[in-house]
Amino acid sequence: xxxxxxxxxxxxxxxxxxxxxxxxxxxxxxxxxxxxxxxxxxxxxxxxxxxxxxxxxxxxxxxxxxxxxxxxxxxxxxxxxxxxxxxxxxxxxxxxxxxxxxxxxxxxxxxxxxxxxxxxxxxxxxxxxxxxxxxxxxxxxxxxxxxxxxxxxxxxxxxxxxxxxxxxxxxxxxxxxxxxxxxxxxxxxx
Amino acid sequence: xxxxxxxxxxxxxxxxxxxxxxxxxxxxxxxxxxxxxxxxxxxxxxxxxxxxxxxxxxxxxxxxxxxxxxxxxxxxxxxxxxxxxxxxxxxxxxxxxxxxxxxxxxxxxxxxxxxxxxxxxxxxxxxxxxxxxxxxxxxxxxxxxxxxxxxxxxxxxxxxxxxxxxxxxxxxxxxxxxxxxxxxxxxxxxxxxxxxxxxxxxxxxxxxxxxxxxxxxxxxxxxxxxxxxxxxxxxxxxxx
Numbered sequence: 482x483x484x485x486x487x488x489x490x491x492x493x494x495x496x497x498x499x500x501x502x503x504x505x506x507x508x509x510x511x512x513x514x515x516x517x518x519x520x521x522x523x524x525x526x527x528x529x530x531x532x533x534x535x536x537x538x539x540x541x542x543x544x545x546x547x548x549x550x551x552x553x554x555x556x557x558x559x560x561x562x563x564x565x566x567x568x569x570x571x572x573x574x575x576x577x578x579x580x581x582x583x584x585x586x587x588x589x590x591x592x593x594x595x596x597x598x599x600x601x602x603x604x605x606x607x608x609x610x611x612x613x614x615x616x617x618x619x620x621x622x623x624x625x626x627x628x629x630x631x632x633x634x635x636x637x638x639x640x641x642x643x644x645x646x647x648x649x650x651x652x653x654x655x656x657x658x659x660x661x662x663x664x665x666x667x668x669x670x671x
Numbered sequence: 672x673x674x675x676x677x678x679x680x681x682x683x684x685x686x687x688x689x690x691x692x693x694x695x696x697x698x699x700x701x702x703x704x705x706x707x708x709x710x711x712x713x714x715x716x717x718x719x720x721x722x723x724x725x726x727x728x729x730x731x732x733x734x735x736x737x738x739x740x741x742x743x744x745x746x747x748x749x750x751x752x753x754x755x756x757x758x759x760x761x762x763x764x765x766x767x768x769x770x771x772x773x774x775x776x777x778x779x780x781x782x783x784x785x786x787x788x789x790x791x792x793x794x795x796x797x798x799x800x801x802x803x804x805x806x807x808x809x810x811x812x813x814x815x816x817x818x819x820x821x822x823x824x825x826x827x828x829x830x831x832x833x834x835x836x837x838x839x840x841x842x843x844x845x846x847x848x849x850x851x852x853x854x855x856x857x858x859x860x861x862x863x864x865x866x867x868x869x870x871x872x873x874x875x876x877x878x879x880x881x882x883x884x885x886x887x888x889x890x891x892x893x894x895x896x897x898x899x900x901x902x903x904x905x906x907x908x909x910x911x
Contacts, residue, residue: 483763485874485875485901486688486849486903487849490879495785497785498800499837499839529706539848541845543721554724588721589719589720590719591717606707608704612850613709662710666709667711669713671718
């Protein structure tokens with residue numbers, strides 16, 4: 482390591498100007514991309530449960546076969562060229578934003594393990610000096626039981642990493658992000 | 672650090688941030704940080720393919736005036752014209768080519784083109800304050816803009832932000848993603864700004880300050896500033 486990375490600073494309350502007014506990506510997977518369709522609604526709240534209307538969520542995910550569209554994934558060439566796996570959106574007045582995507586496949590983990598389907602999430606906002614990293618898993622997925630990253634999380638906090646299926650709307654999932662407090666979401670030191 | 676082999680890829684973990692080089696999650700003097708950051712310790716995550724990959728393709732195309740914030744309207748905006756240029760490197764000193772940089776900033780009067788900014792300073796109809804570009808094959812980038820003004824905020828009594836430009840950079844991995852602020856040399860507000868002061872190490876703080884550069888400066892036209900950006904890099908040279 483020759484250089485020290487530049488410090489992070491908050492994206493501030495006006496991040497929309499540079500990042501989401503004209504360059505948000507809420508459709509991660511267009512219709513026709515292989516995989517189970519997922520309409521994902523995320524919501525961000527603070528320690529008081531108050532919604533953040535000035536946050537941005539970014540998502541990075543694999544395709545339905547568990548391949549990342551990236552040169553360091555040696556099977557990236559097998560991904561559909563229309564699928565990049567990246568999304569980002571600003572939260573609205575209710576702290577919510579919505580993505581249209583597909584459920585990713587299993588991704589390789591350490592020591593020949595397999596990671597359960599998950600989305601990688603970064604959260605930016607006023608008051609967040611360095612982005613917060615978390616993951617979204619799908620509640621009820623049998624692969625969760627053997628996921629090597631969930632295994633690092635105390636059992637009584639794993640629920641905070643689960644998107645919940647909306648029983649009224651098949652294919653819709655909810656994921657609440659509690660930045661702090663009793664229901665605090667698990668965040669990762671990456 | 673050990674390499675973790677799997678069926679597809681050899682994972683080279685990325686370097687962790689050196690102590691003091693990044694702001695803490697909670698910095699009491701910046702009052703929005705305690706309610707919006709976790710109180711429980713973060714879970715240490717060994718890097719997997721999920722962390723060391725990231726969006727390197729598929730960004731929207733860059734428009735002809737996207738990197739020149741002074742040519743996005745009928746007339747030039749008010750303010751001191753500036754050139755901001757530099758290189759994006761990883762912490763191993765390798766250039767980061769073809770990576771997206773996005774910037775946004777206040778106008779010369781210290782007002783953002785944003786419905787929630789109520790600072791009683793004039794908007795400039797000729798300034799939107801947003802730009803984007805890609806680094807070239809050597810990691811170089813260049814923007815033309817105007818120097819943003821300082822502006823007040825509500826963090827504490829008589830709080831003012833030093834002039835700054837917001838920078839968003841992607842790099843090669845989801846964990847190399849960086850959003851920061853570029854400051855201007857000699858700003859008297861540094862000592863009073865909790866956002867700037869949140870970075871514990873003084874040398875690290877100073878890396879957020881652009882350098883005035885006479886070689887970049889163009890006679891009779893614009894002041895030049897250099898701002899190099901360092902992103903997290905992998906622990907070892909990836910196998911080809």
